[in-house]
Amino acid sequence: MSDLHDVIPAYTPPDFSIPKLANAPVAQVAPAPADGVVPANFHATSNHPEYVHLGEGRWLLAPESRMDSVLLLRGGELEVVEPRRVRAGDPVVVGRSENGEEGIFIHIHGFHAISTAMPDKFSFRNRGTRETPFSRSYDELYKVLRHDRDEGYIVWVLGPAVAFDSDSRKAMQGLIENGYCHALCAGNALAVHDLEAARFGTGLGQDIYTQSFQPLGHYNHLDIINEVRQLGGISTAIEKLRLTSGIMFACERTRVPYVLAGSIRDDGPLPEVIADTYQAQDAMRVHARKATTVIAVATQLHSIAFGNMVPSYQVQPDGRVRPVFFYIVDMTEFCADKLANRGSAQAEAILTNAQDFIVNLWNNLKLL
The missing domain is CATH 3.40.50.10690 (putative lor/sdh protein like domains)
Incomplete structure (x- = not known):
């Protein structure tokens, strides 16, 4: 068995103390109007870590975000659901911004190490191809x-x-x-x-x-x-x-x-x-x-x-x-x-x- 830290990169959560997140509003929900129908301005998920603001600086991480689903917020718990599975009245998180403006934050750099190298402005093979060494x-x-x-x-x-x-x-x-x-x-x-x-x-x-x-x-x-x-x-x-x-x-x-x-x-x-x-x-x-x-x-x-x-x-x-x-x-x-x-x-x-x-x-x- 391999040591976890040798294999799995550590996760760095967002810094919620920075002003734009510390001052973010509480995330809003709206009831689904019908089975399989979500409210206007619904938030569509990505597969990155996604947080919603519950108030007083408490940000909740979606347990398993994935593409093209929606967030249901019930009693301080988040659930990621495909729109076809939503039922009338379900509390769907709404908001299209992703940087805290509506209490929703998508974190895309959680597993990325910060590089101190200064890459050249031009370099070859910036994209993986069949010639890439694997x-x-x-x-x-x-x-x-x-x-x-x-x-x-x-x-x-x-x-x-x-x-x-x-x-x-x-x-x-x-x-x-x-x-x-x-x-x-x-x-x-x-x-x-x-x-x-x-x-x-x-x-x-x-x-x-x-x-x-x-x-x-x-x-x-x-x-x-x-x-x-x-x-x-x-x-x-x-x-x-x-x-x-x-x-x-x-x-x-x-x-x-x-x-x-x-x-x-x-x-x-x-x-x-x-x-x-x-x-x-x-x-x-x-x-x-x-x-x-x-x-x-x-x-x-x-x-x-x-x-x-x-x-x-x-x-x-x-x-x-x-x-x-x-x-x-x-x-x-x-x-x-x-x-x-x-x-x-x-x-x-x-x-x-x-x-x-x-x-x-x-x-x-x-x-x-």
């Missing part, structure tokens, strides 16, 4: 995962590419079985092709090691869907078909919860896939609220969706505030840029092949 990112991620394996909640958001390669599939299985995954979020395809590999040794009909196409292999993923549906679900299929490897096998074996969210293009889908978008969102949010580290690999839509659910911080049981780490792993800058543009500013990109990333991670973590 050695330090890997080393920090190893430390974070070793710490959070025992004292955090690690959520993986995976695309099917991880299951298409023999080595990365084995590596992901190893990570799950050794405690480096507390929850898995994915779509139908990840589960289908992982089970296809367990049953037939293929991914979309292609051998997951040699890459050779198998006779009638394009039927394999459809056959495994049919078999799983016939048997009633993934757990039963793993038992009845005597499947002994892979990501879904590891989740079932170690009782790691998984959420499979459906999409329009799904084949089947598998029985566990949640077809209703909002039910899937609710199921994913259960894990987003617990997450201390998120690793999203080779899945743009799921990465962006999950990123919008994840706060940039978490309040620990002892009252300490720690960051929520979010790593986005992809071969292009697009997904990382999109996450940043959607408000997930803490997302750190590691731009590489997804399969290489998983194997490299496991080769380093399995040593301890």
Whole structure:
């Protein structure tokens, strides 16, 4: 186990003694006019730490702020709620300013060390790209995962590419079985092709090691869907078909919860896939609220969706505030840029092949 201070940066709260905050008004609320409708001038949350002023210098930190929700203030307690979940009469915090003018303060520098270096006015490589060196990112991620394996909640958001390669599939299985995954979020395809590999040794009909196409292999993923549906679900299929490897096998074996969210293009889908978008969102949010580290690999839509659910911080049981780490792993800058543009500013990109990333991670973590 890593020492907390070696891995998790300390949080510096706002200085509420400065005049603009010491003299800030009390935050105002207004009743929701109807179910699923919020009052005019409602305050929309970010994923940064957000405080509301209750009066007499008492500022209350939202326990888990996240993108595009609202704050309900009841009896000195704050709750972050999606607008669709608001009920008529709920006390919704109102105000569009963010620097205390209306008793609302968004704190964006709580985890940032103050730099004494004087950077040049011009420098190369100010933005992460595929040419960026990622050695330090890997080393920090190893430390974070070793710490959070025992004292955090690690959520993986995976695309099917991880299951298409023999080595990365084995590596992901190893990570799950050794405690480096507390929850898995994915779509139908990840589960289908992982089970296809367990049953037939293929991914979309292609051998997951040699890459050779198998006779009638394009039927394999459809056959495994049919078999799983016939048997009633993934757990039963793993038992009845005597499947002994892979990501879904590891989740079932170690009782790691998984959420499979459906999409329009799904084949089947598998029985566990949640077809209703909002039910899937609710199921994913259960894990987003617990997450201390998120690793999203080779899945743009799921990465962006999950990123919008994840706060940039978490309040620990002892009252300490720690960051929520979010790593986005992809071969292009697009997904990382999109996450940043959607408000997930803490997302750190590691731009590489997804399969290489998983194997490299496991080769380093399995040593301890």
